[in-house]
Amino acid sequence: MKDYLQQSVWRFWDQSVSGKGHSPLESFAADDTLCQLVGQGQSPSTIRTWVHDESVVLGIQDHRLPHIQEGMELLTKRGFTPIVRNSGGLAVVLDPGVLNISIVLSERENKVDINAGYDIMVELIKRLFPQAADKIEAYEIVGSYCPGSYDLSIGGRKFAGISQRRLRQGIAVQIYLCIEGSGVERAELVRDFYKVSLQGEETKFKYPDIHPEVMASLCELLDEQLTVQQTVIELQQLLATLCDELKIGTLQADELDLYTFYLKRVLDRNQSMLSKD
Incomplete structure (x- = not known):
């Protein structure tokens, strides 16, 4: 398989500090923006890289729970x-001990199939x-939240989950890494x-039966004092070895209009979901 991690130029945008205090919806808009640009x-x-304060990101199926408001x-x-993303997947916890990483690649010249996207991450x-x-290891951890075939685990305990977003010939592969806590x-x-959201009711969609003991942070699994910020530093250092040029920085002035467009779209969709009974 082509080594997609080896690029002539990598762009690195760190929001692991600046994202705190902002809604995760802003991160979804940022990734949509990058998908189009790339x-x-x-x-x-x-x-x-992105980190948010205490939030739970719900998927569309979660919003169909019979007692979602109570949940x-x-x-x-x-x-x-709680926020609702207008896509698949199920509830995911975000907090300052969870580092999210998005890899955004172009499909203009070569298609990146679904499994290849996961494998890159x-x-x-x-x-x-x-x-x-x-x-x-990468396989579904039964009993975890937001289970998927590319759950990452050590010794059967999950510390990360991966998702993908495709838009305008761009692909964003996203991972949440439970580093601390x-x-x-x-x-x-x-x-x-x-x-609380089910209250014992039967539903057509089968929601996960969560067994908390199958989930852990990397600090717990490796018995090391890892931190989100040190991991971001090490990621930047790793990227520098994988390219000829590393461009570090936020969106440029001419890219902000596109971000504003995607942010409005994400916010409108979230508001529409939350206003439904």
């Missing part, structure tokens, strides 16, 4: 802001954590959300 050849391949009220009472994570590379506590929150 996909249309207006930007080199890009890696973006969202529970999240709010626990100190988490898995390879990046293995290179980012060489001390754990031979222990990291308690994987069990995050899973307990989502378990309680589903319990």
Whole structure:
């Protein structure tokens, strides 16, 4: 397989600090913006890091839960802001101990199939954590929240999940990495959300039966004092070895109009979902 991580130019946009205090919806708009810019050849391949304060990102299926309003009220009472993304996937916890990484690539010249997209992210994570590379496995962890065939785990305990977004010939492969904190506590929150949102009712869609003990942070799994910020530094250092030129910075002035367009679209869709009964 082509080594997509080796690029002549990588763009690196770090929002691991600046994203705190902002809605995760802004990150979805940022990735949509990058998808178009990279996909249309207006930007080199890009890696973006992002961290948000306590939030739970819900998928469309979550919003169809029979008692979703009560579930969202529970999240709010626990100190988490619920938002709805207009895409697949299920509930995911974000907080300052969770590092999100987006890899944005172009499909203008060569298609990147679904599995290849996932494999690119898995390879990046293995290179980012060489001390754990031979222990990291990718398969669905039953009992985790937002389970998927590319859950990343060590010893059967999940620490990361991967998703993809495709737009205007660009592809954004996104991962949430539980670096710090308690994987069990995050899973307990989502378990309680589903319990309150379902209240024992049968539904056509099968929601995950969460067993918190199958989730953990990398700090817990590796028994190391890892931090989100140190991981971002190490990722930047890794990228510098994978390209001839590393461009570091935020969106440029001529790119902000496009971001504003995607942000409005994301916010409008989220508001539309939240206003539905």
